[in-house]
Amino acid sequence: MNECRSAQLVSGFVNLRLQMPFRIPVWVVAGLGSFVILCLRSAQSIGRLPADPGYGYVSEAIDRGVWVMGSGDPYYHVAARAVALVVSWFPLTAQAIVMALLVHLVWSLSAAIIGVVTHRQSGQIIVGIVSGLCLALVPHASESGIGNVGNVKWPLLAALVVTCASTKLQPHDIRWIAPLVIITGLTQPITVLALLPIVIRAVAARRITKTDTTISLLIVGSIVLQLQKVGLDTAAMGQSTKITRPWDGMGLFWWSGIVAPILISVAVIVICVIIWMRWKQQSVFIYTLGLLTVVIAGVS
Numbered sequence: 481m482n483e484c485r486s487a488q489l490v491s492g493f494v495n496l497r498l499q500m501p502f503r504i505p506v507w508v509v510a511g512l513g514s515f516v517i518l519c520l521r522s523a524q525s526i527g528r529l530p531a532d533p534g535y536g537y538v539s540e541a542i543d544r545g546v547w548v549m550g551s552g553d554p555y556y557h558v559a560a561r562a563v564a565l566v567v568s569w570f571p572l573t574a575q576a577i578v579m580a581l582l583v584h585l586v587w588s589l590s591a592a593i594i595g596v597v598t599h600r601q602s603g604q605i606i607v608g609i610v611s612g613l614c615l616a617l618v619p620h621a622s623e624s625g626i627g628n629v630g631n632v633k634w635p636l637l638a639a640l641v642v643t644c645a646s647t648k649l650q651p652h653d654i655r656w657i658a659p660l661v662i663i664t665g666l667t668q669p670i671t672v673l674a675l676l677p678i679v680i681r682a683v684a685a686r687r688i689t690k691t692d693t694t695i696s697l698l699i700v701g702s703i704v705l706q707l708q709k710v711g712l713d714t715a716a717m718g719q720s721t722k723i724t725r726p727w728d729g730m731g732l733f734w735w736s737g738i739v740a741p742i743l744i745s746v747a748v749i750v751i752c753v754i755i756w757m758r759w760k761q762q763s764v765f766i767y768t769l770g771l772l773t774v775v776i777a778g779v780s
Contacts, residue, residue: 506605510595513590517616519581522627526580526658530628537564537629538575554710558634558666559586567629580627585627590635591615593660599647601765620737633668638777640664645677645768661695665702669710670779671704677768680766684764738777745773 481687519526529535539546539562542741549561563586567579591612599608616634643649649657665671682688748770752763 506599506608507596507614509609511588511592512608513613514591514616515584516585517613518584518626521616522580523586526627527576529576529579530630532628533630537561538579541565541568543633552709554707555669556666556709557630559636559663560629561630561669561733565634579585579629580688583627584627586632587616593639593656594642597642600648600656615637622734633664636660636664637668637671637674640671640674641677641776642769644674644695645681646763647681647685647764649689649759651689651691654691654694657691657695660700661698662702664707665699669703669706670776671699673772673775673779674701675773676772677776680763680768680771712730741773742777745770749774 537560541561544551546565548565549558551561562580563579565734567575569642570578575761593612593762594615595612597608599605608735615638628665643657661671661674664674675696677694678688682692724729749767752767752770756761
């Protein structure tokens with residue numbers, strides 16, 4: 481039922497955007513639409529804390545206050561710690577709802593960034609809006625991501641990767657890209673993968689811009705801080721047990737979450753190669769996102 485309502489909401493937002501006599505920014509439609517969709521998808525569980533990480537982050541924020549921002553688990557998790565810190569300021573009875581809404585806000589801001597970047601890249605308003613809304617509509621997110629403070633690192637990484645893959649970044653964009661890079665780098669330990677699209681674009685264009693250089697330095701700096709926090713041995717071995725094989729009775733839903741993104745990305749890459757070979761046209765942006773999807777799926 482919630483999925484149907486979400487689909488109707490997407491259609492309504494798009495139609496509203498196309499019929500309005502004045503221009504509503506893409507980031508507003510993508511961000512606000514995502515926030516409403518996320519609220520609808522979590523309506524039945526918004527008053528409950530997720531099982532993992534549970535109340536641990538909030539409890540630590542209550543005990544340590546603002547100093548909790550430097551806590552590691554074992555790596556820096558700045559965005560999640562910041563959300564938990566704000567949640568700790570509210571009465572206990574309201575904390576679950578406040579946490580869910582703040583997590584939704586992080587997802588929505590990430591969706592807004594994706595919407596802006598893809599709109600600029602494609603030149604199509606509808607592409608930007610739909611691309612941004614896709615983050616909130618992904619089916620598997622409802623199982624562990626929506627409303628979960630421990631998983632805010634994933635929408636942030638998605639927004640950063642899409643941004644770094646763009647071939648149409650402007651020098652003034654660094655004003656909002658820099659905070660995104662710093663927050664993501666100090667939240668998500670595999671942010672180093674965002675360097676890959678920058679390298680691909682630099683090789684394709686045979687040059688590197690000042691904006692790309694700044695982004696790269698910020699990514700490297702954040703990763704150095706993460707490595708300093710956890711140590712090289714922990715970074716190499718990982719934080720916890722990693723599931724590398726299907727479990728008994730995994731079911732079609734989880735199979736689709738593992739296999740579908742990789743298959744779709746490989747198909748996109750093959751199509752891009754065919755188009756390049758036949759018509760000598762290529763989309764570095766699309767090719768890079770397809771490649772990054774496969775890489776992230778392999779290391780996460």
